[in-house]
Amino acid sequence: MYLIDLGIRDTVAAALFDLGVDLGAIEDIEEDPGLGNGGLGRLAACYLDSMAAEELAGHGCGLRYRYGFFEQGIVRGRQIEVPDDWLKTGFIYEFRRPDEAVEVRFGGTVSLELNGKLRYRLENYEAVQAVPYDVPVTGYLSDTVNTLRLWSAEPSRTEFVCSAENRNDCLKTIEYKNDVETITSVLYPDDSTHEGRVLRLKQHYFLTSASLQGILAGLGRRGIPIENLPDHIAIHINDTHPALAIPELMRLLLDEHGLGWDEAWRLTVATLSYTNHTILPEALEKWPVDIFQGLLPRLYIIVNEINERFCCELWQRYPGDWDRIRAMAVLADGMVHMAHLAIVGSHSVNGVAQLHTHILKERVMNNFYRFYPDRFTNKTNGVTHRRWLIKANPQLSDLIADTVGPDWVRFPCDMLRLLPHADDPSLQERLAAVRRYHKGKLAAYIRDTTGIRLDLDAIFDTQVKRIHGYKRQTLNALHILHLYNRLKADPGMELTPRVFMFGGKAAPAYHQAKRTIRLITALAELINNDKTIGDKLKVVFLENYNVSVAELLMPATDVSEQIPAASREACGTSNMKFIMNGSVIIGTLDGGNIEIRKAVGEENIVTFGLTAEEVLAYYERGGYDPWDIYRGDERVRTVLEQLVSGFLPADPDEFRPLYDAFLHHGDQYFVLKDFAPYVAAQKEIERLYRDRRRWLGMCLRNIAHSGKFSGDRTFTEYAIDIWKLRPAAPVRCYCSADDAFARAENGCSLSARFGMDIETAPPQFN
Numbered sequence: 001m002y003l004i005d006l007g008i009r010d011t012v013a014a015a016l017f018d019l020g021v022d023l024g025a026i027e028d029i030e031e032d033p034g035l036g037n038g039g040l041g042r043l044a045a046c047y048l049d050s051m052a053a054e055e056l057a058g059h060g061c062g063l064r065y066r067y068g069f070f071e072q073g074i075v076r077g078r079q080i081e082v083p084d085d086w087l088k089t090g091f092i093y094e095f096r097r098p099d100e101a102v103e104v105r106f107g108g109t110v111s112l113e114l115n116g117k118l119r120y121r122l123e124n125y126e127a128v129q130a131v132p133y134d135v136p137v138t139g140y141l142s143d144t145v146n147t148l149r150l151w152s153a154e155p156s157r158t159e160f161v162c163s164a165e166n167r168n169d170c171l172k173t174i175e176y177k178n179d180v181e182t183i184t185s186v187l188y189p190d191d192s193t194h195e196g197r198v199l200r201l202k203q204h205y206f207l208t209s210a211s212l213q214g215i216l217a218g219l220g221r222r223g224i225p226i227e228n229l230p231d232h233i234a235i236h237i238n239d240t241h242p243a244l245a246i247p248e249l250m251r252l253l254l255d256e257h258g259l260g261w262d263e264a265w266r267l268t269v270a271t272l273s274y275t276n277h278t279i280l281p282e283a284l285e286k287w288p289v290d291i292f293q294g295l296l297p298r299l300y301i302i303v304n305e306i307n308e309r310f311c312c313e314l315w316q317r318y319p320g321d322w323d324r325i326r327a328m329a330v331l332a333d334g335m336v337h338m339a340h341l342a343i344v345g346s347h348s349v350n351g352v353a354q355l356h357t358h359i360l361k362e363r364v365m366n367n368f369y370r371f372y373p374d375r376f377t378n379k380t381n382g383v384t385h386r387r388w389l390i391k392a393n394p395q396l397s398d399l400i401a402d403t404v405g406p407d408w409v410r411f412p413c414d415m416l417r418l419l420p421h422a423d424d425p426s427l428q429e430r431l432a433a434v435r436r437y438h439k440g441k442l443a444a445y446i447r448d449t450t451g452i453r454l455d456l457d458a459i460f461d462t463q464v465k466r467i468h469g470y471k472r473q474t475l476n477a478l479h480i481l482h483l484y485n486r487l488k489a490d491p492g493m494e495l496t497p498r499v500f501m502f503g504g505k506a507a508p509a510y511h512q513a514k515r516t517i518r519l520i521t522a523l524a525e526l527i528n529n530d531k532t533i534g535d536k537l538k539v540v541f542l543e544n545y546n547v548s549v550a551e552l553l554m555p556a557t558d559v560s561e562q563i564p565a566a567s568r569e570a571c572g573t574s575n576m577k578f579i580m581n582g583s584v585i586i587g588t589l590d591g592g593n594i595e596i597r598k599a600v601g602e603e604n605i606v607t608f609g610l611t612a613e614e615v616l617a618y619y620e621r622g623g624y625d626p627w628d629i630y631r632g633d634e635r636v637r638t639v640l641e642q643l644v645s646g647f648l649p650a651d652p653d654e655f656r657p658l659y660d661a662f663l664h665h666g667d668q669y670f671v672l673k674d675f676a677p678y679v680a681a682q683k684e685i686e687r688l689y690r691d692r693r694r695w696l697g698m699c700l701r702n703i704a705h706s707g708k709f710s711g712d713r714t715f716t717e718y719a720i721d722i723w724k725l726r727p728a729a730p731v732r733c734y735c736s737a738d739d740a741f742a743r744a745e746n747g748c749s750l751s752a753r754f755g756m757d758i759e760t761a762p763p764q765f766n
């Protein structure tokens with residue numbers, strides 16, 4: 001990316017070529033820093049890229065995990081987890097900054113001291129050094145270099161000394177050293193379930209305390225008075241994992257800077273903003289009070305005070321309405337509710353797609369929305385087209401530039417100018433050639449890694465994302481089994497050859513997700529080895545899905561599977577990466593899919609299934625009866641019985657828990673309920689694909705409308721609406737100013753507003 005950002009990748013590649021070195025091979029050696037779990041972490045990386053490209057001074061804070069997200073192996077059809085030793089050969093882009101290290105304190109006891117003024121003091125705590133490693137974040141052809149600061153936990157020199165006389169001290173020192181190193185040793189491999197372990201809370205605090213101390217130290221160095229904090233700094237908390245930033249900033253302002261509560265609270269709320277990324281109940285973080293208080297005694301006092309004051313406000317507004325107050329409290333039922341804390345302590349709360357924000361406002365956080373109506377906004381996710389299009393698919397990028405001119409790179413909405421050419425056969429054939437090139441490249445990778453040979457004329461159908469019940473890889477799998485049954489029953493059946501590809505990691509303790517992988521690999525074994533099926537159907541599970549694998553898949557995919565149970569996927573981002581590369585989505589009306597459908601037009605996407613309203617209504621009624629479907633749909637009955645009858649080349653007991661989840665535990669993700677509409681939608685995909693002109697026109701229209709889903713648009717929205725950020729250099733409008741049509745019709749008006757602000761008014765900055 002650095003070479004692309006500097007605009008010298010081609011030059012460097014040519015120079016290396018002269019030396020007999022392939023730049024691509026060097027790039028392949030570089031490991032992805034696997035410091036995130038999936039969509040949430042990847043989104044942060046996309047936004048850092050957008051901020052640097054947009055010349056905004058936006059920095060990232062994270063943990064420098066010694067072992068990143070585990071590497072997945074597939075052995076005899078099952079997932080195995082291998083530690084991701086990403087630092088074993090060093091990471092050349094990081095700079096260790098011991099001069100900016102800070103101390104983070106855990107445990108201890110709090111006492112009050114009266115020294116002219118009443119102050120809290122923490123004693124007998126465990127001190128840990130937080131040492132920053134800075135990674136430069138460059139922007140595409142921009143002069144801005146931002147920083148991703150990754151904190152590493154190291155023993156504090158003052159903590160224990162190991163002397164020859166005192167063996168006991170030595171043992172303690174070793175124990176302490178191990179404890180400290182554990183804090184940044186591994187990434188928790190799941191953020192869709194709440195992990196209530198002390199180490200995780202330790203990580204949360206380590207990240208937030210170190211980052212805030214670093215930020216305030218920087219402010220001090222610039223001589224800025226603490227009272228002006230929100231005028232200079234905006235701190236955004238990405239989901240609730242860093243929500244401890246609220247009490248921690250209060251602590252620093254109260255205890256270190258000597259401010260009073262009211263002033264400290266005003267500054268805290270004005271500085272912090274929060275993005276909610278999920279409504280899955282199991283992912284909403286809650287910490288037992290005893291754990292919280294033991295690890296963070298001073299913060300607990302502050303959280304308690306925040307809660308008391310907030311509940312008083314609620315009481316004044318809703319006198320006597322105890323149920324409501326309890327439902328909104330930060331501390332209730334012996335738990336600290338992190339999402340509540342995040343809303344109370346931020347001036348802005350946003351969801352990540354229109355539907356998701358709507359559900360937050362009207363349902364999940366409705367109480368809070370009524371209390372703070374102005375805090376809630378929507379910021380639909382976006383992804384960086386520089387990585388997902390320019391880097392992943394340079395051939396398509398060139399084709400776009402040939403058609404609409406080179407400016408689309410800086411103004412991705414310029415891709416709308418492809419629309420008048422969408423039915424042009426010569427452009428369509430050039431696109432088809434680019435797509436075929438990538439399908440060939442992917443097929444070679446799959447042949448080399450799995451031995452499976454693919455027909456490039458087949459429909460390449462891909463579902464890549466974390467393996468999770470709500471994402472419904474199971475629905476895809478049951479449909480494949482059904483297709484196989486149809487082919488066996490009627491070998492002459494007309495069917496465009498199809499390759500179903502899956503990729504994704506299952507959280508190590510999430511057994512249903514692991515069984516889902518086993519189901520897919522069993523299907524692959526059954527179908528790929530069936531001579532009577534030949535090339536008509538293939539099933540591939542791609543090992544170790546990560547950013548590099550994603551870059552290979554996006555440009556080579558014809559059909560992108562975006563099929564979550566409606567209302568469960570807040571937005572999704574792979575849907576956006578796929579349409580940029582010209583894939584057509586088969587999807588449910590959920591999250592970002594809805595906005596993609598609105599942008600590309602309903603004739604250029606295939607949607608099916610229950611709506612979010614319907615799903616939510618079922619949840620309110622306690623679900624639906626899957627036996628109705630089982631009895632009424634023979635296709636469903638057949639595939640379900642095949643799971644447990646020994647039909648698949650795997651232990652039949654293996655899939656019993658999946659079978660039970662569908663039939664005996666209420667099918668909570670509506671797989672059976674959506675089965676029939678999904679089968680019909682898949683038939684529609686077939687029909688559309690067979691009409692080559694029609695299909696290529698759809699691909700081009702998806703690409704044309706994808707500019708709206710660039711992270712640059714999202715970031716501009718965050719910058720203007722939430723952070724009131726002033727760009728380091730004049731911000732460019734991400735739609736070209738002369739493309740009035742594009743701006744008016746396609747939601748680029750916000751950027752136009754940004755452009756206008758620059759021209760007609762001084763930047764908002766207060």
Ligand SMILES: *Cc1c(COP(=O)(O)O)cnc(C)c1O
Nearest residue numbers: 038039465546547550572573574
């Ligand atoms: C984009 C991306 C994701 C998120 O995919 P969704 O389909 O939106 O869940 C996960 N993992 C990787 C490696 C990605 O690039």
